[in-house]
Amino acid sequence: MKKDAERLQMSTSGKKQRQPMRSALPFAIFLMIFVAAILGGAAGDNYLIVIAGFVVALLVSQSIKVAQQWEKAVVLRLGKFHCLAGPGIFFTIPVIDTTPFWIDQRIIATPFNAEQTLTKDNVPVDVDAVLFWMVWDAEKAALEVENYREAVSWAAQTALRDIIGRTMLSEMLAGREHIDNELQEIIDKRTAPWGVTVQSVEIRDVIIPEGLQNAMSREAQADRERKARIILGSVEQEIANSFLEAAKIYGDNAIALQLRSMNVMYESLKERGGLVVVPSQIADAAALGSCLGLQLQTKQKSKTDERQEE
Template identity: 35%
Template structure:
């Protein structure tokens, strides 16, 4: 009988040895991750659990029991090893109390509900503020869309001081948007959009600072006016354009009158200049062959012929 079960006993020992070797590799890896986290409590916990599992497997000498302890070890590693990305930070709560902020990389925490890791994203996030109906200072209803850019700069405050910092920031942005824009006339809202954006950013950043949230920018995307107001503004713009056109036309006539007056003053000093101007005008209008040209003669010609006739009669 001993001869028959000897090969099976050798096989079981080999399997048990392989399982123990795998346990050693996993334990070394687990403790290495714990040492990398630089937390004394985590290092002590992983070392103690690893020693208990390895010694129990070694003392039992049974491959089935070793497989059970190996499964327990793998389960513990899966529950305690947490990976935090570069753009994230983890807020670790131990027994419900804030312990520390976990950095990026592979981190080891305690299992069995002792530690709880809450991951916070540090990248810039955007909030599309829902369309808000605002009554301006001059009692004009307008619909305004806005967008808010923010990021978390203190993860522990974003977790401990507010239940949901994203929703809280969104609701606060809607409230501040209505409160600030309601203090201005419609013309100021349309003309001073950049100043209002900066004012909104400062007020929102001041309110979210205790939550560890930094508001980097706010932008008013669109301002929708009532149809009656659009027609009134169109009429106003049209009237303004007509006023400018009339002023420009009047200024042109004034400048033309001034130049004509200067030209008349120059021509009046030399009678021959008037004759040359008449000949030039005649050459310009003679280009059109189908036109009838009535050309005035100077009074001096009639005087010349009258004097010549009086001389011949005498």
């Protein structure tokens, strides 16, 4: 509910017509002339001076206009376009000239969105985006379209729906930059006749249904598990090939096999210690009896030598 209210506020903020800032200079001039007329009329005891001063003050104040640095005023004379005025102070003819439009020429950020729009693969998505644009021709913005702010907002929203309808969900999630550039070209082409240029378009968020999010999460998890099993199988294959090559070497060389058997026993005794029971076939194959006998004789001889020395 909160998300819907936020989107509604974002959508309406881009369509709201901003009121231009007005200067207090015309009102100050009106007061100065009118007060001077009152003082002059009171001094000469002539009320006609007061009335004439009020009319002059009103006409002068109505003829003086001040445009801010970032805006242009569209002046119509008897209903027809006369000129663009501003920024700064300018003068108009009261009653004959009117300034119905004050065009802001700064860069404007307009949020827009597309709700429950189907992608090319029939997936409903909600997309939020921001449009950065500015008025480069104030005359066209005032005369070619009724409300250029609202028109830009609607053009951006329809272009976004069109892009979503011919884009796959995977492309939308992975290629936002490409979609941003395409949106900018489409919107700029539509708004150029109105004197509006698009600076950039940025997609803020792409929301997909919760059920689809869970399905995509399970799919990604299954894909990762599949890759892990493939890697494990390739490792097992490499180990099996290594064992196969080692078996060929041991089959061709009996001494190598004996050395390997003795090394295995040595490593077992070295790491764990204790008693090792060796089957007779393995002992015969490794000639362990002869080795142990030689080892025993060597130990006995060393003990005899020690006694003789004593």
